[in-house]
Amino acid sequence: MMQHLIVLPVLVPLFAGILLLISRHGMTRTKRLVGVTATGLLVIIGIALLSRAASGQIIYYALGDWQPPFGIVLVLDRLSALMVLLTALLALGAVVFACAGDDEKGSNFHGLFQLQLMGINGAFLTGDLFNLFVFFEVLLLASYALLLHGGGKARIQAGVHYVVLNLAGSSLFLIAVGVLYGATGTLNMADMATRISELPAERAGLVTAGALMLLVVFGLKAAILPLYFWLPRAYSAAPAPVAALFAIMTKVGIYAILRVYSLIFGESAGPLAALEQPWVWWLSLGTMVAASVGVLAARDLRLLVAYLVLVSVGTLLAGIGMGSPEATSALLYYLVHSTLITGGLFLLADMIGNQRVKAGTRLVKGRPFRQSGWLSGLFLVGAVAVAGLPPLSGAIGKLLILEAADAAQRPWLWPVILATGLCALIALSRAGSTLFWRCQGEPAGDTLSTRQWFGVAWLLGAAPLLVVLAGPVSDYTRATADQLADPQAMVNALLNPGTAP
Amino acid sequence: MESLYAITTGILSACGLYLTLRGRTFPVVVGLTLLSYAVNLFLFSMGGLTTDGAAIINGAADYADPLPQALVLTAIVIGFAMTAFVVILAMRARADMGNDHVDGRKQDIGETPR
Known part of the structure; x- marks a missing residue:
């Protein structure tokens, strides 16, 4: 059983998803039960995987017992275990929140949600470049349908852009994979790393082209500067639990950049390193910079949170751009924090919109809240955490990233990150004071359900928790960064099982 | 053969790219389809183009690389599903927005708003 544990994060949501797709309407209670149980199981599996990976051993699972480099492998190392657990934690908050009623606004919510989880987990675990493409498509297909869940003009409009852009991105992904396969003759990432270290010089140009095309594709998923214009619209139009789950989608792009370039184009790649x-x-x-302009200009709370997602993407990428293990460790801590907090803020924004009825999440004068004490308290926690103020987790994450910059990078990084934090602070305090203080009339919204409170508290609770557990978490991310900095260990574990320590 | 193959792939992707950048959803869908055809052809050629090669490695010295064929098969299936989805989405957008512009706006396609 233990050796099959690695494949479970893919299989559990797959079977749960199939089970949930059997009936399109009705059976609401059963569907919710299956959806929440499967997601809860994923959390347990994630914890088990993390405790296994924490020892530093790299374990692989050869599907169909075809040994690498020929078969498709799922690889478990510290990074993939961390990402799988993070996905499961985020998904549990989102799915419980959805059970308050969002799942019944369209059909097949829970089934699609599980299939999307399968795609995300698969993308985190796979050790094969083409398989990464397949899992990207699985998660994208589910996300297209989830984005349109509930219908409405804004969603359709954002959906057309999102789908067309991602289809073009998929074509580019295939071209890049084709180029890399043509130049190296393999698709297994570890094998590709060894082939590239002994690459004949005349193929270096081809591999460079393929590698940079991959960067464009991952950049589209992660939403980096020239490729982010789809994100604010899509995220602010998506239903709240879906938007919360989408908080991990940009991180899939970040993860792919981290994985592919640290493993395949690591130190051993010579001139291509x-x-x-x-x-x-x-x-x-x-x-x-672009995201902070968006943060300041946003006139809607959901749009504001979408731009905050972009800010976190920029911060994480800066960590990758610094290229030292310290920076990688810092970015992983920040990744855990920003995923959970922005996910929680999307859920909170939906609750706020729900209470204000007509005014929705637009930052204008509206009706007062029924439960304004708790809502404003949670908003304060989320805002302090996401803007990076002490004492919550955002401050620690940003501090780690600032500290990781070396002398040449500091003049660029420090002002940008600090100014971005200031912009977020200004925008969030303006949003908060408009939402909670400038109100008139009678409260009209529905009473919020316990499930919604649970979902938001579950995700935003990460902010104080990550401060309390900052020691163990940063130890783990530090070990992860060291493991990533040593691609040879991965190559040995996969290709020369005899020599593995 | 190589140059013919390269020219075909190039023309297909150029047409696909041009159509994808159009303003109405139908040309965009056709453009994406052409683009995926071009990509499939490209993937297929990445194993090297051979004629009269054995399909299965059976001690034969001259064989066709089977992996790109498997990749193309997967890519075709995924591309097909995606095209079906985007067609339905475009029809839905046409019904909900009242026009077939990708941004859902009338004035950008030369029609006067009513």
Whole structure:
């Protein structure tokens, strides 16, 4: 049983998803039960995987017992275990929130939700470049349908852009994979790393082209500077639990950049080593600047949170662009924090919109809240955490990233990150004071259900928890960064099982 | 053969790219389809183009690389599903917005708003 644990994060949502798709309407209670149980199981599996990976051993699962480099493998190392657990934690908050009623606004919510989880988990675990493409498509197909869940003009409009852009991105992904396969003759990432280290010089140009095309594709998923214009609209139009789950989708792009370029184009790649670094570094700074303009200009709370997602993407990319293990460790801590907090803020924004009825999440004068004490308290926690103020987790994450910059990078990084934090602070305090203080009339919204409160508290609770557990978490991310900095360990574990320590 | 193959792939992707950048949803869908055809052809050629190669490695020295064929098969299936989805989405957008512009706006396609 233990050796099959790695494949469970893909299989559990797959079977749950199939089960949930049997009936399109009705059986609401059963569907919710199955959806929440499957997601809860994923959390348990995630914890088990994390405790296994924490030892530093890299374990692989050869599907169909075809050994690497020939078969498709799922690889478990510290990074993938962390991402799988993070996805499960985020999804549990989102799915419980959805059970308050959002899931019944359209059909097949829970089934699609599970299939999307399957795609995300698969993308985190796979050790094969083409398989990564397949899992990207699985998660995208589910996300297209989830984005349109509930219908409405804004969603359809955002959906057309999102789908067309991602289809074009998929074509580019295939071209890049084709180029890399043509130049190296393999699709297994670890095998590709060894082939690239002994690459004949005349193929270096081809591999560079393929690698940078991959960067464009991952950049589209992660929403970096010239490729982010789809994100604010899509995220602010999506139903709240879906938007919360989408908080991990940009991180799939970040993860892919981290994985592919640290493993395939690591130190052993010779002249091709770290070829993404200059691009990622400057684009990350640009992303942060553009996102803070968006944060200041947003006139809607959901749009504001969508731009805050972009800010976090820029900050994470800067961590990749610095290219040192310290920076990777810092960015992983910040990744855990920003995923859970922005997910929680999307849920909270929906609750706020629900209470204000007509005014919705627009930042205008509206009706007062029924439960304004708790809502404003949670908003304060979320805002303090996401803007990066002490004492919550955002401050620690940003501090780690600022500290990781070396002397040449500091003049660029420090002002940008600090100014971005200031912009977020200004925008959030303006939003908060408009929402909670400038109100008139009688409260009209429905009483919010316990499930919604649970979902938001579950995700925003990460902010104080990550401060309390900052020691163990940063130890783990530090170990993860060291593991990523040593791609040879992965190559040995997969291709030369005899020599593995 | 190589140059013919390359020219075909190039023309297909150029047409696909041009149509994808159009303003109405139908050309965009056709453009994406052409683009995925071009990509499939491209993937297929990545194993190297051979004629008269054995399909299965059976001690034969001259065989066709089977992996790109498997990749193309997967890519075709996924591309097909995606095209079906985007067609339905475009029809839904046409019904909900009242026009077939990708941004859902009338004035951008030369029609006067009513």
